[in-house]
Amino acid sequence: MPYVVVGIILGCLYALTACGLVVTYQTSGIFNFAHGAIGMFMAFTYWQLSGGWGLPWPVALLLVLLVLAPLLGAAIERLAIRPLYGASLGVTLAVTLGLLLFLLGLADAIWKPTITRRLPEILPGHQVKLFGVVVTYYEILVLVISVAAAAGLRLLFTRTRAGITMRAVVDDRDLTSRSGANPARSAQLSWALGASIAALASILIAPLQNFDQFNLTILVITGYAAAVVGRLKHLPLTVAGAMALGLLQSFAVGKLPNRWLSDVAPVLPMALLFGALVVLRPARLEAVRLKLGRDRQTMGVRPSMVLAVAFVLGSWVVGQMLSPGNLLTFGHGIVLGIVMLSLVLLTGYGGQVALCQMTFAGFGAYFMGKYGGSGGSLFGLAGAVLFPAAAGTLLALLVLRLRGIYLALSTLAFAYAMESLFFNHQLGYGGSLRVSRFVAHSQRAFLVEVSIVFALVALAVLAIKRGAFGRRLSAMNDSSIACVSLGMDVTGTKVAAFTIAAGIAGLGGAMYGGWQGIVGPNDFAMLTSLLLLLTLAVAGINVVLGATFAALYLAIAPIIERHTLANFTYLTVGLGSILLGRFPDGVAGGLSTAADRVRSLRRRENRRLDSVVAGDAVTAGFGEEVDVVGLAR
């Protein structure tokens, strides 16, 4: 019986979170990965107002829920979400994930994690006995608020014109404005509401959990699971799912033998999400526009060779110049670059959003460390590629039918589950594994080796892109329905893409381990996978050059961070991802567009010169018109 009470309370909190998610998805068509981060940020604001500055808690609470959270939500809609109208799913994913990273980095910078904080207790000490179980007033309050919120939202969506209009905007934005409603204002309202609900859920759940930034942000994942049960739109089903998850979790924690508990309890929310996604199979083969950025011409063989050699020589020179401390940071970025190359293949070319590349890298490092011997054997290196590749095949088979946000969610769940199930278990909490290096031994020599590996993998990825498999990947990214109707084996292509990408990531992981010398579970955290994906998206995810830029950025940013402000990397990458709504092609795409412009300008100069020489005014006029069209691109 006590488990039932705890389970119901947990379920209520999950339901509240999930309802907030469903609200924004239903009313703006965007799955808000930053939902938990918004709640976390507001919970910390609430702490600042009440605990930090000593406002009475009801005043602080109302101020947060009714003023600050709606303002934050509206501001997010105005600055980050509104440019997303008509954008591809990939870009909307990157923008809300970027928001998550940005808010997390910001909260971490403002509220230093070294201090322990507690939220003021609401109704402390009061409790009552119900059906033979002791229930605190706080728990009753949570129950009442959650039920009221869920019922209120349902009424809002089905009974009020404002709520119905919010749903209408998702259905058909143009028709909503033709009917006389302002879609932008409606979306803004819904984001304000969503932020307020996120804040409420976070503040209510905070006293039951560790009050730290990451923990509160990630709690939302059980909310994701409940929202998936409700297929992201059905509120009553969502609430029912949340209740079931809450009860399941409470019984699991209460009934499982202790020696399993430490392993199972932390991954339970993730496992539930993963299970809900895989079992419920919510996404059919949908014609979703998933493209991140425009397709670019693949670099030719010769220029890519030249760039590869230049890259290796350049990093050798840089390696000679850097101090040992900076050298370590610099090489760290280049090694991560290898992992990012796997994402160019999988996400950039193939359109499969994966948030678990560092997990595969971790598998690679693990194999190299365990079986690579002290000298870094070839067997270890081969295993570091093959073992993650096998895991990649397995994951691909599990998530075969998932696309878009569902795929992103399930890979996220996989990464988080592996973090506690595999890495914490095999490497021990705060533990470590010694990983040896293949061939080169000194730090500077190994940097050259790592650069060579990066260059070779980059050339290989380019070769894949030019070949038949690359064309299949791009076709799958464009429209898997069209591929199926043409008789192309989409399943095989997807599994192969995951396998190859996991293998590349594993190789990167072996190099990572070698570079660091010692690895621990924190090296392969889910958040790092997220950082890699977003850095790459900002740099240009569908070109190998983008991975190069991203690697160099991750090599240099921490050095800047050390000298300027904390969380510089998170903040800049997060901000960059949010800006992707306005510049979906990323840095590499922007450069290539700029290059096109310069080229077309030069062509225009030449042509004008020609026509002047020929004295042919008609040609001059024609040439100009053509180039104006070229410029408009």
Add this chain to the structure above:
Amino acid sequence: MSVSPAELQALDIGADPAIAALEVYHLRAGYGRVEVLHGVNLVLPRGSVLALLGPNGAGKTTLLNCASGILRPTSGCVHIAGLHVNDVAPDAFARAGVCSIPEGRGVFPNLTVNENLRVFSHAGNIPYGLVQERAFTRFPRLKDRGGQMAATLSGGERQMLSMSRAFVAEPAVMLLDEISMGLAPLIVAELYDLVGQLAADGIAILLVEQFATLALKVADYAAVMRQGRIDIVGDPDEVADHLSGAYLGEMR
């Protein structure tokens, strides 16, 4: 000179008989780098029905999108009741009395019939009860479907639901895009009866239609559009004589 949304809203479009309900002059518009309208001139007099005919890809829908504020013209002007409205938002158009029904998707598929009417009621200043009453008086069949998702309605019912906007918003101008698309002849005839009644009530109607004979029957004027320009304007009978040439590409 452009007007603010508030000014447009305060305007009684049908008021001055001397001023046309809708005019476009030298209108150029397109999508990205592709220009679709290459300078269109057209006048829709107050209280009249204008049938806009022409082959696929002539730019008819693009013209309607410009006239309802969904697409911003690249140059030229759109006048509603004599006011320049190029930069006005589409929702302000709707509230001012321009009712545009897009081709094949004039309803919200994932909302129920009642909820659709609720959203439609943004355009007019009448209470929801009256909105329902008017819509259901005109289309009794919709009343039985009140709680049903619009996506599950038949094609004819869906078109009725979208046409019910004409009654809830009391528009002065209606822009109808291919209302007969994919519907049974009987239902099409019913819809055209309705268009005739709306015209008799004094609503100016711009009617885009592929079935020329149907549209010409209810129209006061007709225009033929081809390759982004208005080719012929005139009485329906006159235009009918030139039609096959316009569609099949024969030069006059």
